[in-house]
Amino acid sequence: MSIFSFDPVKPVGRTHEVGVITLISRYDSEQQILVEILIADTITTAPVETPNADILAGMQLRSLNLSNTCENGSKIEVLIGGDVFWRITDGSRVEKINNTVTGVPTIFGFAL
Numbered sequence: 001m002s003i004f005s006f007d008p009v010k011p012v013g014r015t016h017e018v019g020v021i022t023l024i025s026r027y028d029s030e031q032q033i034l035v036e037i038l039i040a041d042t043i044t045t046a047p048v049e050t051p052n053a054d055i056l057a058g059m060q061l062r063s064l065n066l067s068n069t070c071e072n073g074s075k076i077e078v079l080i081g082g083d084v085f086w087r088i089t090d091g092s093r094v095e096k097i098n099n100t101v102t103g104v105p106t107i108f109g110f111a112l
Helices: 053-061 082-088
Strands: 002-006 011-015 017-024 032-039 102-106 109-111
């Protein structure tokens, strides 16, 4: 697959392999989805913060399971696009964690 991304100067074209994987919930192995993926060495170079202790505590108080482990130093390994997002999301129960963080329920747990 060929894609074009934008850097600060000009568009850059790259070719990537495509694969298929099954994503399985760590809470319920019956909750799974088959997705086509673009295989790339890097998803983003931007710093991605994991939820702080206050956010994690707020989620635990509400018995909300996170979709991932949010361990310090963990890498983003899968980026869900719009073509898959609504297949895994239950938009009927969005949770406001605080003034800046919202939890969205997915088949994998809550995504922040």
